[in-house]
Amino acid sequence: MTATAEPDLERLFEHTIERDQRIEPRDWLPEGYRKTMIRQIAQHAHSEIIGMQPEGNWITRAPSLRRKAILLAKVQDEAGHGLYLYSAAETLGADRADLTEKLISGRQKYSSIFNYPTLTFADVGVIGWLVDGAAICNQVPLCRSSYGPYARAMIRICKEESFHQRQGYELLMTMMRGTEAQRAMVQDAVNRWWWPSLMMFGPPDAESPNTAQSMAWKVKRHTNDELRQRFVDMSVPQAKALGVTLPDPELKWNEERQHHNFGPIDWDEFKQILKGNGPCNAQRIAHRRKAHEDGAWVREAAAAYAAKQEGRA
Amino acid sequence: MTATAEPDLERLFEHTIERDQRIEPRDWLPEGYRKTMIRQIAQHAHSEIIGMQPEGNWITRAPSLRRKAILLAKVQDEAGHGLYLYSAAETLGADRADLTEKLISGRQKYSSIFNYPTLTFADVGVIGWLVDGAAICNQVPLCRSSYGPYARAMIRICKEESFHQRQGYELLMTMMRGTEAQRAMVQDAVNRWWWPSLMMFGPPDAESPNTAQSMAWKVKRHTNDELRQRFVDMSVPQAKALGVTLPDPELKWNEERQHHNFGPIDWDEFKQILKGNGPCNAQRIAHRRKAHEDGAWVREAAAAYAAKQEGRA
Amino acid sequence: GADLAAYCLMLGDDALIMSHRLQQWCSHAPELEDELAIANIALDLLGQARLLLARAGKADGSERSEDSYAFFREERDFRNVRMVELVNGDFAATMARLLTFSVWRLALLQRLESSRDPVLAAIAAKGVKEVTYHREYAANWVVRLGDGTELSHQRMQAGFDAVWPLYDELFVVHPVERRLAGIAADSDGLRSEVDDVLTQVLTAATLTRPEDSAGKVVGLVSGMAGRDGVHTEDMGYLLAELQSVARAHPEATW
């Protein structure tokens, strides 16, 4: 690294951000930016990995071989997303094993939505439609994140997520054309997932402390409430096309705002989940920890073998 | 113990046997008798314990709550039988832990019949009817075993086994009055269990080396072939009443012998199972070993607690 | 009416599903004596479930049989608390759950003995005798393992830590219960009664009440839990097994 003075570097960094250009791993970047990005990318990676569990829960029971293949491929994609994202975090000096440790010890978060259980096969469809839909709303702007490796990972991820969302919606369409019991399953799943999906955009702007800095650094490009509104507006006609009712009596079009009004979100529930008291927090972390610990001897053996091979070479 | 000379004791023992009286734990008995009895009782106990597995396999899936209760109670009875029998063996100086060790290391046998898998719920009924039926034929004479504790255990066991046998037969009757698929399940189960049941009486008399001594000591009272014939004669009318076909084209009444003739038994299959190559040998032992090993810390804790209590007293 | 039927299903499903988990111990217990005891408890609970499910079918006039409820209901219609459906874990976890469940159920059945519904009162009276024994059996093991070796102490504590997040749910009074005042078990003072017994046993076992250390709760889903038919992810697999043969032969009689 050249001996440019730090204030100069900082100016260069800010200039890059201002011009909407990308920061690359080789570039100087402020420590705060590095930490923020590592945390953001790691939490995103953790979400992909933990997100494998609620959907993976239905792979062996999927009621048609075609749906089984679609679901298995989707969960595999989530593992893949986790992998790119950990790699992106590594370009900032993070270590994958360390991030995993932070996940299973509860020191780093993952998306709270995965602390709800999947209770029927309809949940697979609703997760595709609503949860992936909300994730896409959150993530599309991240394809323009100022951090290059993350932005590029997000482009690929968003493409795949859109595909998953369409598959989820298509499953629901098929189920709604099926039996009465299937329609009831879909409606029940929508009832359970709608509000948690709205919570995926995070607390209201007034209570979101990091938003300002993140927007200045262009690692975040819209406020939580903006994105939430966009998601609601998008979902209403989709629900109508499906023939399901969104479980919010206050939901209606506001001609003046040219947006849908919607009822108050139960932020207490959200806070309880953040505190670890969701329906599946303990289960998700215990599952991940067990997989990690059960795999320890395998990773050790691989390392021992690699060391032997090096010795032989 | 009084200082009676050994030849006198031996005469006393033989006299007790001759008069069809029972040898009791306090009595002198020859070492060969002790060893034979321990082996016989232990193998019988092991059979009860291993026998819990094939039937236990269907408890959680029993298709009616009544049948579930019946099956659960039956498997519980088997555990109970195991318990009395180990106690009877202990009166001869055996140690339960040692006998368990011999079972899970493969040094002591259990009834080969339990090395077949239970593949449908009909197997539960057929095991009750044929396997328990054959066991009863073998065991009724043991209620007159010369060794008192064993004879008394057998009286209780035989009573319970007869009850199980009736329940098994009644299940089959109900299934035969049910759907076509149920009848096919029963027939399939009979096809799989008939020959193995005949093998339960052991090798033909000509090849049964221990029979002579065991009969002299009155720990065995009928030869293998006698008991097998009795079982066949008993089963044929029962099969007819059920409406199933026994899978033996040579099976027919012999007016002259006043017994049923039946086809040759595949003793190679029997020998393979004795050698450990049955469909479930490894599985049954591994299951038992795992239960035993998984319970080790519990037994240690119980011992530690008992020791502490003693210390406190 | 419908409320009474729903209430019978709550208590019946608790027993049915707890029994199922105990049935899975069959041929896996640490000693033969425990094989006998656990099978016995599973049988008692199965018996209670049968009476209660049958009573449900009478109460709402549907004349549905115990088997129809057990084998042909969807997960969403099972009304057991979530605590009973979790996979077993080790012997210590099993005893932690069995103790917690039995202390709670015993207190509940004792109150139910004075129900205005004579059938429920009779079922409760029979159950009280049985569950008293279940509680003793579990308490004995909890004390022996808690105060046994260092390893068994750890495992016993971990067993309670695992079951405790589902403890609160036992004391949520469901609208159905509220509407059945005089028929359903009175919930007044239930929690403190259960608390006291558990504290006694835990103390004797040299164990810590988990809320004093961890304090996590398995939360609700849109305000719903087991009594509303919203279960854990373990429940689907349990029912797939429980119902597999019956559903493969819907026309059959057994």
Place this chain on the structure above:
Amino acid sequence: GADLAAYCLMLGDDALIMSHRLQQWCSHAPELEDELAIANIALDLLGQARLLLARAGKADGSERSEDSYAFFREERDFRNVRMVELVNGDFAATMARLLTFSVWRLALLQRLESSRDPVLAAIAAKGVKEVTYHREYAANWVVRLGDGTELSHQRMQAGFDAVWPLYDELFVVHPVERRLAGIAADSDGLRSEVDDVLTQVLTAATLTRPEDSAGKVVGLVSGMAGRDGVHTEDMGYLLAELQSVARAHPEATW
């Protein structure tokens, strides 16, 4: 005809059930890279199963769909070899089975590429590419674990010891196959080909062929095994899970 359909079910069920066991690794693998690889193999096998089951429905003129075969057949009608249905065990046991299965299936599919039945030949050609990769993946792990640490060596050996008693069954030529000469894969020399590959990998992995030590076999039931629809006790639980949702909604479309 019926024989061709039966043969398609044999190869299709092998793939379907093996895929199911691999699906159960989902979110449990030792590394993310293995999550991806195992899901990939499970997907490939699922794809093979779908083609083969669909082919069976054409072959016997029944027009049964892949889903009808997968979800509405009884255990007694599944024709997979028993090796694929055993519960997974640890990662070493999973790799031991995957290697054994893949080496065998690859040899089989290579022979099937020259089948007189053009559909089977095409399915085989596609499968050969896929299973070649599965074999490489499994062989890599077998070598790394066999020649890794002392613990991994022990577990890898135990994995092979567990799978080996079901090895013989892979090479029993079923009457259906015999009747399909020219259509079914030629079994001549199959065993020695598979043997050779396995010996190579085991040697590289510093492992012992189990027959040289233990030599036990999981025997037949009245002369029958997986290809005759006679399975192990693990199979019923597997099917209960696999078929649970489909059977709960027999009239549904997904």
